Amino acid sequence: MGIIFYLIIFHVYLDLKVSGMLLVKDNTNFQLEQCIVRSVGKFFPNDATIYVVEGSEAYFTNYSTIPHVTLNLNNPIHNFTEYGTNFIIPTKDGKSLLGQLTTMVKSSVWRSYESTMGKFVIVTSSTYVEEVFKVLWMFNIVNAIIISEDGCSVYSSNPYSQKNHCGSKVEEYITQNCFLDLSFTFLKPLRNLNQCPIIINMTEMPTIITMVLDKFTPYLQQALNVEINKTTTAQISNVKKDDNNVILNIFTFVDVKSGDLRFTDEMFRSHFVWVSPMAKEVFTLQAIGNIFQYDVWILFILTIIAVSIAWGLILKFTQFPFKHDSFGKGFINIISLTICGCIRKIPQLAKLRSIILLYLFYVIIIQTAFKANLIKMLTSVIDSNEIKSVQDVANSKLTLCVPIGFKRTIFGQNKPHDEIYTKIKNKLVEVEINPVDNFNTTHCIQFMINVEFILFLSNMGKSTVVVDEKFGYNPRLHFSSLKPHYLMSSVNAAIERWKESGVYEHHVKQIMDQIRNVSEETDEPIPLTLEHLSGVFAIFAFGLLLSLIVFMLELVIYKIYN
Secondary structure, X not given: OHHHHHHHHXXXXXHHHHHHHHHHHHHHHHHHHHHHHHHHHHHOOOOOOOEEEEOOOOOOOOOOOOOOEEEEOOOOXXXXXXXXXXXXXXXXXXXXXXXXXXXHHOOOOOOHHHHHOOXXXXXXXXXXXXHHHHHHHHOOOOOEEEEEOOOOEEEEOOOOOHHHHHHOOXXXXXXXXXXXXXXXOOOOOOOOOOOOEEEEEOOOOOHHHHHHHHHHHHHHHHHHXXXXXXXOOOOHHHOOOOOOOEEXXXXXXXXXXXXXXXXXXXXXXXXXXXXXXXXXXXXXXXXXXXXXXXXHHHHHHHHHXXXXXXXXXXXXXXXXXXXXXXXXXXXXXXXXXXXXXXXXXXOOOHHHHHHHHHHHHHHXXXXXXXXXXXXXXXXXXXXXXXXXXXXXXXXXXXXXXXXXXHHHHOOOOOOOXXXXXXXXXXXXXXXXXXXXXXXXXXXXXXXXXXHHHHHHOOOOXXXXXXXXXXXXXXXXXXXXXXXXXXXXXXXXXXXXXXXHOOHHHHHHHHXXXXXXXXXXXXXXXXXXXXXXXXXXHHHXXXXXXXXXXXXXHHHHHHHHHO
């Protein structure tokens, strides 16, 4: 009887214990549901579409009181017409959350930039909230709160607080009682990164882009309180990757409306131009030397030497006694025939007269060619290959020089039906980005930004500039990151304030005014034409007429006295 009594008492005790545990469990679930409802009402925007993520390892509660769309990660998620930006994710711990987010990123409900910029409520049974925050920050999710299983505590943290060391550690987070006044103060865009690093990947680019960046980076440092480092690499993949660092890449020509990539606002815009090679200054002696090719000059000098030697040899074997100055006098006579076409005294020897006759015929031909080429060199002839349009660039016989990488980026497409594009692409040669050196060392049509031409080449000489409107390329300066990052909105805000402050306009206006107000110098050298030489020819004709009159008078006087 006593044993049965004790068994009954033990059974009643167990029933009471289990009933108490169930009551506690039900009370905990009720508190958690109430906490989620209060947090969602404070955290998410009104009328926002909320996505509740379900999974086999997730910690579940009842979300029937919250209007939502359920996502089951165990089933494929395809053909979503809208991407999500507000998520409730129940999870066991950080490891489970990592798997859930990895699956979500690959689904159609996720759009990299917009979803990352959204809001997240993480419901977890884990007491290690630091681990959960680390996983969120790996995916650049910062605007998030964590609700504990007990339903009483809500956690939030800023990776850019000083104690969290730019997201590398989780040592500081805010704990709030869910049933007291909740306050979520995440600033979007962020304006204080507490000297956390931003790396700007500076590949080789036009100088004007570097100048704009040099003006903007100090302002960005001040606006966001960040430490900016510049790294020059040929490939983005070569930049040292660190999840705690924000890496911004420079894009100077990109269609920002294509694909899922999101770039910052435009910082600078210009357009590309084709610049013809400039005329080089040639000294007087060099100009005279260019009248004939080098082989013609060599043969001409050898002819003078040969005729002078022949003159001296004839005198040596026919003149007795032989005079040693015969070779010298013969050389002087040949030079006189070459320059003036006459000599002081006609020799009596028939052989020398034959040499003079043949050499005079040769000199007349040489002088005619020399003067014809000289007039051609001193006058400007309309160039049949003058560059006035992109079509002229394509048909030019000159090589087309573009900066390294442009063949792949700008001219990388295949357009077999576009004849002009195909001609230009086949004539492209990549060169280093150095406009001054390229114009001094190469003779080609250069492809560059118009501002670069104004800054570096406009004062070096006269050249033709053609704006490339055929293909519609406009170099624009943007930032982009290796992966989607919420900080892009902060950079956009800094760009906007930079422009609104008038500092940006001041620097760019100086450049644009210089472009619009470029005027030709009044003292620019003008090439000679036949019109400029008309006076010289008139004097020459008058001299010939005067010499003819003098010659006729000499003949008349000679006949009168003889």
